[in-house]
Amino acid sequence: MRYIAYLAALLGGAALSLEGAIYGELGKTIGKLETSFYNFFVGSIILAVLWLFFGKGRLSYTLEAPKWKLLGGVLGVVYLTTIVISVPFVGVGITMVAVIIGQLAMSIIIEHYGWLGSQVAKINKEKILAVISMIIALVLVY
Amino acid sequence: MGFLMILSTLIGGLTLSAQSAINGTFSRKAGTIETTLLTFLTGTLFLSIVILFFGKGNVLAILEVPRWQLSAVFLGVLFLLFIVMAVPRIGVIATNITIIIGQLVLGIVIDHFGWFNSLVIPIDAKRAAALVFMASALYFIYKGNKRSMEQAQG
Incomplete structure (x- = not known):
């Protein structure tokens, strides 16, 4: 079961790369913010259909949940918007390195303290080595 | 100016991992498809407001672009579905590192072949070395995660 989760995350990242490359082209025609809007708007429609047929959970939990648990969508928009603003100023390379370092540092902190409802998982030397390997890989790519 | 930009991009990265953590938590009670739909x-709601004030492009041009460019939305949906599935099972950091590796590996492949009108950047020694370091990162995160989960249980 655990392998499937790793595979899902790997495929998710690959999908993100493909998506980025294709949306780069779309953005040239309709604009960058408009491209994000297209993604979220049509994505909502696709998911509504998926939910109608395959939804097994409880969407009504939305109304009972503490409000901070509803922030996922907004955070996604903040992420997209900062990238759109930053790329023309500092270039794709530095933007991606900065985003990824922010993402990794924050992941470690969130999990170490069990913030945002995640399970506590302490930092250990393997995790630090993983992050160091990632930073070396990033520097080599860009 | 450049420094401020880099700082704000760093914050962009923070929001991405916060998003995966929050969505993982929400999905335990609401379900995977439901969490993705809500996200x-x-x-969409927030971007509608942002576009009303800051949109400079033309959303309606969507009807004139080549259809394959519109297919990326399925990838966007898959991405979020996969993330919401992975976080409750392997945790925030393993999910995020694995996403980044998938992203970089495919990015290197796209560059190598110059797909989707991108610049052609062939795989060289530096990029090959980067792939090796990513593989070792994946190995370490798997090991490290297993150990901290065992500690949490025991």
Whole structure:
């Protein structure tokens, strides 16, 4: 079961790369913010259909949940918007390195303290080595 | 100016991992498809407001672009579905590192072949070395995660 989760995350990242490359082209025609809007708007429609047929959970939990648990969508928009603003100023390379370092540092902190409802998982030397390997890989790519 | 930009981009990265953590938590009670749907719906709401004030492009041009460019939305949906599935099972950091590796590996492949009108950047020694370091990162995160989960249980 655990392998499937790793595979899902790997495929998710690959999908993100493909998506980025294709949306780069779309953005040239309709604009960058408009491209994000297209993604979220049509994505909502696709998911509504998926939910109608395959939804097994409880969407009504939305109304009972503490409000901070509803922030996922907004955070996604903040992420997209900062990238759109930053790329023309500092270039794709530095933007991606900065985003990824922010993402990794924050992941470690969130999990170490069990913030945002995640399970506590302490930092250990393997995790630090993983992050160091990632930073070396990033520097080599860009 | 450049420094401020880099700082704000760093914050962009923070929001991405916060998003995966929050969505993972929400999905335990609401379900995977439901969490993804909610993320897309609220994202649409906020972007509508952002576009009204700051939109410079033309959304209606969507009817004139080549269809394959529109197919990326399925990838966007898959991405979020996969993330919401992975976080409750392997945790925030393993999910995020694995996403980044998938992203970089495919990015290197796209560059190598110059797909989707991108610049052609062939795989060289530096990029090959980067792939090796990513593989070792994946190995370390798997090991490290297993150990901290065992500690949490025991």
